[in-house]
Amino acid sequence: MKKLGYATMLSSPLKKLYGALAIVVVLTLFKIELSRTLQHSSIIIGSSSLIELDALGSKLRDSVTFLPLKDVRFADDPMKGHTWFMSSLNDTQEEGESQYQMFPSKESNYRVLCLKGRNTNDGSLNSYALAWPRYLPRNAVLLEGTTFISNNHYIYENMWHGLSNLFPFVGWHIKTGCRLPDRWILFHKGVLRNSVAPWLKLVMEATFDGHFHLDGFDTNIVHDNMNYDSICFEEAIVMRRNEGNLSKEKRRRAFDLMRCKARKFCRVESKKGHNFDIGMTLLLRDGPRSFKNSSAVISIFQNACHKVDGCRLEVAHSNNITFCDQVKLLSRTDMLVTPHGAQLATQFLMDRNSSIMELYPKGWKEYAGIGQYVLQWEADWAGMVHQGVWRDPVADDCSPLQKDYEDCVKKNFKDRKIGHNESYFLEWAGKVLDDVRRRKSMQIDGASAAGVSGLCGCVL
DSSP, X not given: OOOOOHHHHSOHHHHHHHHHHHHHHHXXXXXXXXXXXXXXXXXXXXXXXXHHHHHHHHHHHHHOOOEESBOGGGTTSTTSXXXXXXXXXXXXXXXXXXXXXXXXXXXXXXXXXXXXXXXXXXXXXXEEEEEBTTBOOTTEEXXXXXXXXXXXXXXSSSHHHHHHHHHHHHHHHHHTTSOOOSEEEEEETTEEEOOOOHHHHHHHHHHTTXXXXXXXXXXXXEETXXXXXXXXXXXXXXXXXXXXXXXXXXXXXHHXXXXXXXXXXXXXXXXXXXXXXXXXXXXXXXXXXXXXXXXXXXXXXXXXXXXXXTEEEEEEETTSOOHHHHHHHHHTOSEEEEESSGGGGGGGGSXXXXXXXXXXXXXXXXXXXXXXXXXXXXXXXXXXXXXXXXXXXXXXXXOTTSTTHHHHHHHTTTTOOBOOOHHHHHHHHHHHHXXXXXXXXXXXXOOSOTTOTTGGGOOO
16 A cells, blocks of 8 residues: 655645745744844944934034134224124015014024123123034033123113114014014123113113013023033024114104103003193213203293293102103103203103203214214104204313314313293293194093003003
8 A cells, every 4th residue: 555645645726825834934034033133233323323313423523613703803883794793694684673683593504592601891802602402512502581681882871772682572572573682782882791871771671571680691500500611592692783674663663662661660650531731851960961050950941931821840860760760750741851961861751742842062963973862863763752952052171262272162061050031931832842842732541652552461
């Protein structure tokens, strides 16, 4: 009898079944081995990539180049074009807005701004750089939040100059839906500044709801108990051109917001209904550009006010009044009489369409240059009515008969005191009072914050 092999003994269906099972087993084992091989290969590739990425990151850190904040090559014309502050970078210009720089942004290739150096005497010894957020320069720290950075030729200790420096940030604040900064860093010609005029500090605190923290980092930079050589910013907004190309409409809106916020900060009650009384304020200076005879000047404007029913005169000294008392005084002022000076920077605290009478000592028209008109410009931007100027024709400290008369007038013009002309002042004040009464009679609502109701949370 012929023996049959095992395979021969299997029926045809069974052969097919076992064959299929064998194929499945082989394919399964192959997939398992392939998976292990690929996994092992990916680990090798991943490790290599990480090593290469670390090396690239190290190169990116080392490639960060710090440049002088103040580029002395452009000292002869420091505000032209890109300016001498951060001279390698151009501003962003949007129609009707102040020129600014924003980091990170498309213009910076999404790199953040870093600053190094804390010199308070020479801006060329402070420096800046751009860096990728994940590859900051060595021994640098990244500060979270939004940082406002200002650089200017104007000093921050002067009320007008300081206001001009920081005003564009109010416009940016409004434009971005009332976003608030986490800190401020101020430069004057590339040199760190750690303080501003007390009045300006309160204006900014009121406008930005208390968010006016000056970060001078004038000592070692300490973060999480560690010292760092440089600071980088998660977001930085840089202004270096004052109001720049901010449109009149947007300047006026910014002043409206500042007025509203200041009154809210000082808890000034809003005006309701019609009020035809006229508030005249004589804001005096002490020292330079004060009146030679303050009593006589007060008497003249008091007489002018008495000729108009409902007129009241208040007299205040600019150096002897608190911020909130000043806000309250100007909120009830329709007509401001004052010498030319930084105290006139407060004029925006009055209602729109309020009037200003400005007085100068001898010499300003001839020698002060275009800067003597800046407060008239502010009046226009803030929606005030500048009612002209009076210029004292006499310099008591100089005689027209002396040979060096012109040099004498020029020498002391900024600090010279101001005289008066009774007949001229009475006539001038009478015309302005008539105009104020006419304007107030045309007002439907005495509210001061025209156009800002609800803006940035300010409602009076």
